[in-house]
Amino acid sequence: MKVKARYIWLPAVSVLAIGVLLVLTMGKVGHKVSSHNDFYNVIMQDGADPWVYKHTDGFYYFTKTTGGNVTLWKSAQLTTIDAGQVKVINTGGSNIWAPELHYLNGAWYIYYAMDDGDNVNHRMHVMESTAADPLEGIWQYKGQITDPSDKWAIDGTVLQAGEELYFIWSGWEGDVNVRQNLYIAHMSNPWSIDSERVEIARPTYSWETNHSPYVNEGPQVIIHGNIISLVYSASGSWTDDYCLGLITADISADLLNPASWNKRSQPLFSSGNGLYGPGHHSFTKSPDGREDWIMYHVAKYSGAGWNREVRMQPFRWNADNTPAFGIPADPDLPLTLPSGEAEHQRYEGEEAAFGGAAYASSSPNGSGGMKAGHIDTPESYVEFSVNAEEAGQYILLARTANGTAGGGWSHLLLSVNSGASSHFNITNKGWENWGLSTARIQLNAGTNILRFTKGDGYGEIDFIDIKPAD
Structure with missing residues (x-):
């Protein structure tokens, strides 16, 4: 059966606006955040x-x-x-x-x-x-x-x-x-x-x-x-x-x-x-x-x-x-946090913004069935938009994996709010054998940008948790 194509006329201004909207959407992602009482x-x-x-x-x-x-x-x-x-x-x-x-x-x-x-x-x-x-x-x-x-x-x-x-x-x-x-x-x-x-x-x-x-x-x-x-x-x-x-x-x-x-x-x-x-x-x-x-x-x-x-x-x-x-x-199954320990804010890797070669892919053992990875080139990055109620020191806990050939440690480069980058180390246990990488970071009140870029070797991120420091 043949179907007649239907064409919709849009003013040039409308087409331009849609194009700008698409570009902005690709460049910046609204990140979902949820409170979790598990780890x-x-x-x-x-x-x-x-x-x-x-x-x-x-x-x-x-x-x-x-x-x-x-x-x-x-x-x-x-x-x-x-x-x-x-x-x-x-x-x-x-x-x-x-x-x-x-x-x-x-x-x-x-x-x-x-x-x-x-x-x-x-x-x-x-x-x-x-x-x-x-x-x-x-x-x-x-x-x-x-x-x-x-x-x-x-x-x-x-x-x-x-x-x-x-x-x-x-x-x-x-x-x-x-x-x-x-x-x-x-x-x-x-x-x-x-x-x-x-x-x-x-x-x-x-x-x-x-x-x-x-x-x-x-x-x-x-x-x-x-x-x-x-x-x-x-x-x-x-x-x-x-x-x-x-x-x-x-x-x-x-x-x-x-x-x-x-x-x-x-x-x-x-x-x-x-x-x-x-x-x-x-x-x-x-x-x-x-x-x-x-x-x-x-x-x-x-x-x-x-x-x-x-x-x-x-x-x-x-x-x-x-x-x-x-x-x-x-x-690969979460445990409830120790009784009396405060919940944390979780940002899933697949909800991050990506640049260069980085992108989200399926993960059999990932918390949401997806992970952030392929941070394989200098211009590649995974970026999280993190909200803090007040300025201060926070703890970043990331579920990470490293299967770099040769069995050695790897590190991503972590920067906070475009500041100097630091090594974010990931032990080598193989892909999908998730571990834990941590850092103490300084956040501003309101929105903060955490960016992971290519360092030495390769690493993947299932999610990050953010909690106030001691």
Whole structure:
């Protein structure tokens, strides 16, 4: 069937106006924004052995293995720790592993493993600060913390049971790396041990002895009801088999008696939902104190070894007062924000303005099924129009991905309101394996323009979240 074409006459002025409108529309996009009370649970896109502590001042204090020092982060919110205030504390020595920050008897203490460049000489050490804020004041080295045996020791933590303090760590039985056992000793003060060490666990089950050397390490304690749950890491930390195990004791028991401790025969938390090797964790509370959260590291992808990232998720309690973690949360399903944490403003990548070669494309794992990418040439950009109620510092959290050939990090260049650009770093886990990139930015009251341009390598953006800084 033939259809007659219909023509509509428009005045020249009208045609010109439509053309101008189209040009303006292509050059600038009105960006949708929505309030969200959820997040995708990467907390840091790089790092291992996360330790987080919620102090009575309402702030979270965080540290992780950085290798050559102890670095502290301070944040009012759990999900913004990566962009928190930072203090670097020099320790001397080499191979600084798994630091922890504790507040005991009115002072701050950092416990960390350190050697002289030879792993055989790893021992636990402690520093003290009496400042109200651990990011302020002076840190004083208190010395090595050890029992009389003075054997290889890492991953030390403190258990406070009533008025008594105990030190728990991972160590060698002798002077050769055959296995790592868990030991406990009584403390006379936060920097001194006054008893012999007592072995309370060693690798025995198949899931603890599937790699050599055999490993029990990363002990962390949490008390619920009358039960002390000592959750530890087992198997090789360099493998996908790394997992968490559990030993328990009654709070009223003699904790220096090995018979007081009971080990569970099955792992408590292991690989799942496409996440591998969860381990070396810590515990904390939501901002309002109503929820319990576990923070842990995982391999960035299967077979990544010691290339790890930090995640967290809430957990509940079993009837016997032991923690129930389930499995690692699905990385492509959002979790509700920790209870008491403020919502953030979300801008989806596909709603941004694009220039050069950049454009939006489909994303199987993206929050809205789309992503912003192809920022492949110097003139390419992805631009967000962000509104701030008042001028001040804000935290930018972007769900990002990098699959640049060669496996290296990449960075985009981020500018705010046409200011100087800064590196916006993205770890390499492969395309569609989303992570988290963050920045502290200064915004004006009203509309602000955030522009991402080509840097080194390639990167994609699922969305950005904006929250006021601490």
